[in-house]
Amino acid sequence: MAQGADLTGSVQAVLPVGVRxxxxxxxxxxxxxxGWTRQQHSRMLRETTIGECVRLVRRFAEFTGQYPWQWVPSEVEAFISELRSGSKPVAFSTVRGYQTTLRLFVEFVTDPRYGWPAECQTRFGMVPSQICHEWNTVTHSAEFEGQPARRALTYDELQTLFDAADDRVAQIRGRGRKGSLPALxxxxxVKTVYAxxxxxxxxxxLDVADWRRNPRAGDYGxxxxxxxxxxxxxxxxxxRRRTVLTVPEMDWIVExxxxxxxxxxxxxxxxxxxxxxxxxxxxxxxxxxxxxxFAEIRSLAGLPAELDLHCLRHSYVTHLLEFGYPELFVQQQVGHSYASTTAIYSSVGDEFRNRLLEQSLQRQIKEGTPR
Structure with missing residues (x-):
């Protein structure tokens, strides 16, 4: 048996033998x-993920006007420069994701076990080579690569948002138009996402059956x-699965x-x-x-356009910490694997930090610790 013939995605598995x-x-x-699609299936990746990866490779090939065995590193640099130019440049995290995808594809077609280098050499007299290296790709040097304008909402902003959501229902009803049920x-x-x-x-x-009673909080039913x-x-x-408990500070969500x-x-x-x-x-x-x-409600509330639905999750983390919940509890509530990720989501206010500072100063005074 030829080398790689038993590998998912190999030349022998996807190219008919003897066809000219x-x-x-x-x-x-x-x-x-x-072949790459089959290899990704064997890694148990989702169909949507595989589809996005394949589309990116096609997009890159169309940009270069070349085939993988003709690609050189400068093509990646030109592709990223194009993406980063214009009025709406892609984010650093997006660039890093694109470069990772291209690197993985080229790793696949340059792996001799799958037979593509030998096939390209025989047919075209050229072999594919890696085009993404440490000197032309984004380094993941920062914990957070999202947009700086995205943040947790303040308590006043949350109240304004929720009021706008309720007012939207009343406005639709008042105009006698359809849509009051979807608005409800x-x-x-939106309130559930935050709570x-x-x-x-x-x-x-979520399904209706996903809601659970908590024996320690019987009043919530x-x-x-x-x-x-x-x-x-x-x-x-x-x-991944997790169970999120209803916290007393947000028990208004029960009603x-x-x-x-x-x-x-x-x-x-x-x-x-x-x-x-x-x-x-x-x-x-x-x-x-x-x-x-969310975008429509945010507009009615007059809040910045940079705030999106995911900011409610940032708000939840921040507010739980300000309520005094331990970091491990907050981490488990939101399903983060690492505490460092939870820390990125938090942006506690000055009032909370000043309160902690006052408590520390009071402990020092009480204990007679010299300052």
Missing amino acids: YLDPEPAVFEAMLE RDAAL FGLRRREASM RFGAVQVRYGKAVKGAPP VLQHWVGEVRAQFEPGGHGAMWMTERRGRIAVRTLDEA
């Missing part, structure tokens, strides 16, 4: 992409906790959820559908719909 192509360059390139859903959903520190997909994928079944997954692993489940949701006529957040077409709400609803 009239136009071999695109045929071999398509076979490479098919959006108001409850439990949820990611967008985590919120959209069935809304004492929520089981998040579609937490952020690491590559090659299924979505919101009771009203939604007990009265409003039934008006969407969900039938046997288990989704927590329904659409008027009796389906599960999409992540894009969450973003669009």
